[in-house]
């Protein structure tokens with residue numbers, strides 16, 4: 213019989229991030245499939261609000277490590293907290309959200325517990341069988357492990373976040389003895405673009421992909437890069453979509469050409485780029501070549517705007533292709549969205 217623990221941490225507001233609620237769903241489903249119970253372990257400066265928000269989730273135990281030392285995403289204290297909770301729970305199967313905070317410590321915690329770790333897990337079925345992708349999302353494997361404890365980091369976007377009534381969770385505090393060494397690293401702050409400058413939005417409902425066509429000579433014999441930038445940023449501002457790009461376009465940016473300054477290689481979608489997850493995608497001025505489209509594996513509904521009726525999207529890669537000028541289309545869409 214597995215002893216299941218879902219291990220989460222609070223966010224900067226003292227709440228549970230969406231990824232934690234998704235991991236909670238994964239734990240509930242796994243416990244139900246195995247016919248057993250599960251416990252929740254929470255780490256943070258003050259975990260009361262977070263624990264109460266999931267009081268009715270059905271966990272048999274709520275274990276916590278809290279205190280100011282656990283406010284920071286710091287390897288030494290996070291690993292110590294996770295290890296202490298896992299030991300207190302006697303966990304054999306530890307599910308945790310694949311947040312940057314847990315991704316940093318998961319392997320170390322598994323090592324300390326004498327267990328194993330798997331990351332980027334996208335599904336759990338039949339009890340303790342996990343699925344994950346290999347070789348840049350080309351091969352999907354279903355696997356299980358004999359070793360315990362088994363730490364499983366669940367990718368976000370793969371499970372529905374748990375929702376339910378708040379209440380009063382009955383907490384069990386787990387003691388962690390910290391020395392000065394544990395706390396010699398200090399997180400002094402975060403550097404992140406403001407939300408308007410931030411174009412990669414993993415939780416967005418829509419992915420807008422900008423291709424190199426935005427920078428190409430148009431029917432009037434000229435390029436219109438500043439106008440392209442305005443249209444794309446206008447669309448993003450109005451829809452809060454996430455921005456993806458093709459390799460051709462980000463390569464141009466990297467070479468210092470006057471292209472779209474807000475694009476970096478982090479925006480690149482495809483074989484040598486990212487494989488984002490969004491319910492819908494709109495490709496603009498992108499040819500839809502396979503090395504790019506392979507990155508759309510997890511985009512459910514796909515539409516494309518391209519002048520070329522023979523572009524790759526028109527060959528069965530999109531649900532809808534608009535054979536049209538993307539400048540005209542996005543301009544009109546922005547106008548309609550502004551009304």
Ligand SMILES: Cc1cc2nc3c(=O)[nH]c(=O)nc-3n(C[C@H](O)[C@H](O)[C@H](O)COP(=O)(O)OP(=O)(O)OC[C@H]3O[C@@H](n4cnc5c(N)ncnc54)[C@H](O)[C@@H]3O)c2cc1C
Pocket residue numbers: 422423424425426428430457458459460461480481482483484485486496497498499500501502503504507517518519520523536537538539
């Ligand atoms: C090993 C390898 C790995 C690669 N990895 C990736 C990857 O990870 N991601 C990736 O994106 N690519 C990747 N590529 C490159 C990929 O094969 C293509 O070269 C690239 O995706 C093309 O980018 P694009 O469609 O933006 O540009 P183009 O091929 O130049 O297409 C521009 C498109 O814009 C259209 N257009 C122009 N003006 C307008 C307008 N006004 N309105 C509407 N449409 C317009 C044109 O009709 C054209 O179809 C890889 C290639 C290799 C060999």
